[in-house]
Amino acid sequence: MAVKTLIEGVREALAEEMERDERVWVLGEDVGRKGGVFLATEGLYDRFGEARVLDTPLAESSIVGVAIGAAMNGTIPVAEIQFADFIHPAFDQIVSEAARIRYRSNGDFSCPIVIRAPFGGGVHGGLYHSQSVEAFYAHVPGLKVVIPSTPEDCKGLLKAAIRDPDPVMFFEHKKTYRLIKGEIPEGDYVTPIGKAAVRREGANLSVFAWGLMVHYCLEAAEAVAADGISAEVVDIRTISPLDKPAILASVEKTARAMVVHEDNLTGGFGAEIAAVIAEEGFEMLDAPVMRVAGPDVPAMPFNKPQEEFFLPGPERIAAAMRKLASY
Amino acid sequence: MATAKETRHLSLGLDSERLQAMYRQMVLARAVDRRMWVLNRQGKAPFVISGQGHEAIQVAAANAMRPGHDWLVPYYRDLAFCLALGQTPRDFMLSVFGRAEDPNSGGRQMPSHFGSAAHRIMTKSSVVGTQICHAAGIAYAARMRGLDEVAVTCIGEGGTSQGDWHEGLNWAGVHKLPFVCIVQDNDYAISVPHRLQMGVDSVAKRAEGYGVFGVSVDGGDLLSCFEVMRDAVERARTGDGATLVSAKVARFTSHSSDDDQRRYRPQAELEALLRRDPIERLRGYLLDEGLMTEEVDERIQQEATAEVDDAVTYAEQAASPVPEDALLNVFAKGA
Numbered sequence A: 001m002a003v004k005t006l007i008e009g010v011r012e013a014l015a016e017e018m019e020r021d022e023r024v025w026v027l028g029e030d031v032g033r034k035g036g037v038f039l040a041t042e043g044l045y046d047r048f049g050e051a052r053v054l055d056t057p058l059a060e061s062s063i064v065g066v067a068i069g070a071a072m073n074g075t076i077p078v079a080e081i082q083f084a085d086f087i088h089p090a091f092d093q094i095v096s097e098a099a100r101i102r103y104r105s106n107g108d109f110s111c112p113i114v115i116r117a118p119f120g121g122g123v124h125g126g127l128y129h130s131q132s133v134e135a136f137y138a139h140v141p142g143l144k145v146v147i148p149s150t151p152e153d154c155k156g157l158l159k160a161a162i163r164d165p166d167p168v169m170f171f172e173h174k175k176t177y178r179l180i181k182g183e184i185p186e187g188d189y190v191t192p193i194g195k196a197a198v199r200r201e202g203a204n205l206s207v208f209a210w211g212l213m214v215h216y217c218l219e220a221a222e223a224v225a226a227d228g229i230s231a232e233v234v235d236i237r238t239i240s241p242l243d244k245p246a247i248l249a250s251v252e253k254t255a256r257a258m259v260v261h262e263d264n265l266t267g268g269f270g271a272e273i274a275a276v277i278a279e280e281g282f283e284m285l286d287a288p289v290m291r292v293a294g295p296d297v298p299a300m301p302f303n304k305p306q307e308e309f310f311l312p313g314p315e316r317i318a319a320a321m322r323k324l325a326s327y
Numbered sequence B: 001m002a003t004a005k006e007t008r009h010l011s012l013g014l015d016s017e018r019l020q021a022m023y024r025q026m027v028l029a030r031a032v033d034r035r036m037w038v039l040n041r042q043g044k045a046p047f048v049i050s051g052q053g054h055e056a057i058q059v060a061a062a063n064a065m066r067p068g069h070d071w072l073v074p075y076y077r078d079l080a081f082c083l084a085l086g087q088t089p090r091d092f093m094l095s096v097f098g099r100a101e102d103p104n105s106g107g108r109q110m111p112s113h114f115g116s117a118a119h120r121i122m123t124k125s126s127v128v129g130t131q132i133c134h135a136a137g138i139a140y141a142a143r144m145r146g147l148d149e150v151a152v153t154c155i156g157e158g159g160t161s162q163g164d165w166h167e168g169l170n171w172a173g174v175h176k177l178p179f180v181c182i183v184q185d186n187d188y189a190i191s192v193p194h195r196l197q198m199g200v201d202s203v204a205k206r207a208e209g210y211g212v213f214g215v216s217v218d219g220g221d222l223l224s225c226f227e228v229m230r231d232a233v234e235r236a237r238t239g240d241g242a243t244l245v246s247a248k249v250a251r252f253t254s255h256s257s258d259d260d261q262r263r264y265r266p267q268a269e270l271e272a273l274l275r276r277d278p279i280e281r282l283r284g285y286l287l288d289e290g291l292m293t294e295e296v297d298e299r300i301q302q303e304a305t306a307e308v309d310d311a312v313t314y315a316e317q318a319a320s321p322v323p324e325d326a327l328l329n330v331f332a333k334g335a
Helices: A006-020 A044-048 A060-072 A088-104 A134-138 A151-163 A212-225 A244-254 A269-284 A304-310 A314-325 B004-011 B016-041 B055-064 B079-084 B089-096 B130-144 B163-174 B203-210 B222-237 B267-276 B278-288 B294-317 B323-327
Strands: A002-005 A024-028 A053-055 A076-080 A114-119 A144-146 A168-173 A181-184 A197-200 A205-209 A231-235 A238-240 A257-264 A290-294 B071-073 B151-156 B179-185 B213-218 B243-248
Touching: A002 A006, A006 A024, A006 A044, A006 A151, A006 A168, A006 A181, A024 A060, A044 A053, A060 A076, A060 A088, A060 B130, A060 B163, A088 A114, A088 A134, A088 B130, A088 B163, A114 A151, A134 A144, A134 A168, A134 A238, A134 A269, A144 A151, A151 A168, A151 A181, A197 A212, A205 A212, A205 A244, A205 A314, A212 A231, A212 A257, A212 A314, A231 A244, A244 A257, A244 A269, A257 A269, A257 A314, A269 A290, A290 A314, B016 B055, B016 B079, B016 B089, B016 B222, B016 B278, B016 B294, B055 B079, B055 B179, B055 B222, B055 B278, B071 B130, B079 B089, B089 B294, B130 B151, B130 B163, B130 B179, B163 B179, B163 B203, B179 B203, B179 B222, B203 B213, B203 B243, B213 B222, B222 B243, B222 B278, B278 B294
Parallel strands: A024 A053, A024 A076, A076 A114, A114 A168, A144 A168, A205 A231, A205 A257, A257 A290, B071 B151, B151 B179, B179 B243, B213 B243
Antiparallel strands: A002 A181, A144 A238, A197 A231
């Protein structure tokens, strides 16, 4: 197996799915000749042509709206929103339309689209190139919300998303695009949506995270191991549907639970995981569920000190682990 | 001696049989529409929303399309359109009563939220404007797949103020899509008049700005509507580009059963509306030109009433949805 970056996982999944199924196509701003601002679609334009690798007008609502229409007529669009921060104009199309098409037609219509968007901070993106938006969409039945954290998962989950008969929100942490490298298996494979993955086994506490935070949690777990704390790190991978059995199985093992996300604390998806553990795993707990998250300010500042202050890092997570372990 | 009117309908390739069939579709839609208001007043239908006065442009458009081949991405006043494309009064009344068997939504959506994959009528939400982008997407996919399908979408003039309307028209122009947008301009968006909605008398004037064809038509005159829609659909099918049609129509009813238009429309204006009835206008034409007798007209009216009676009886007796079935069809089975 070859070691590759996470963004190569995106690119390979798109190319292979477009090769496998001519109904699959991509659309978005700058996805064509330029190959995307992060080069996620690099090479696709030359290989598959303009009709299937389409540069769109600068209008996110129509990127999703056109994708929805095209899905009605026998195609499988993969829409790229250039930054998750700019997805908000398409909220109506995603929530009122894509998510409800199967339900409101009582199964007469379905909406097999994928909406990809880079999210997350730590890249000096400031308020409008750093946001985490997963909680908005996790609240919407009818949508699946997937966040890969490794190159292998990125490719396998994106393939699964493209083959899924329902709309899938696919959020890729932009800082992981080139930072995170790993082996990508040769040949065609699919990583099932809805399954969490234990990235590090542990006995004293369980940490649940997704995207970049998985890697920071692994660093933190390594750091606290020196203090004799054995932290289990669970990569949630798909926010929706949520793998509750995997979460509860881990808590049963460790009796202590922590959720880490870079979205701000209040109403973040960590609240839902904490609620699940409280509701279904209360008897297993030896300590209150802890949340480590971005502060409740509107978004991540551009300057380095404040960006670092906002983003939970390995040291902050390790400190929280020590606190939880000693409760 | 042939009159100008006769040459007009013949020049459109419409014989008396075809015109009568379109008249029948309009009469049926009106009968269904009127009955739903009766059901509302009887307390049997919690909510209704109407297309009375809009029938000519809708029936003309449906007859210019290939039903089951071309697509309609509708809005909530398209009752006559959907019936003319092959939905039945039973299909509609099942939705008025919110029955399990309702083919539009299984009783989940309010009435007039049409949808039928079999008829290629895309399922509609209550959101105004989103559908324009869907029609552009359907048209783009048809082009990509090499199919000669046309996507027709409808909206009121109020909806043209939405960003999605603009974005969808822009797509249609950029790609010269097989796309037709019919703006059914009835002068009011609930209570907000045309003059507070836009700075032009006809929204079709915006067409050039999008790179699409624009045409304004008397939406109450079936023949004019048919001519405009025949050309627009032909233009779309042959790859010559998209069309924006502004059809002036009369809104006979209040916005919905939860509205009373007497609160914001002058009495004289409401009375004047009645002279703009598209069904009366076509009826007059058919009788004047000897294309239909009074007896035939009477039979058409009676048959429409009978069909509505049947639909109401059927729908009223049909089963309500099972409560727990509210949990179904969120995702595909097994997905």
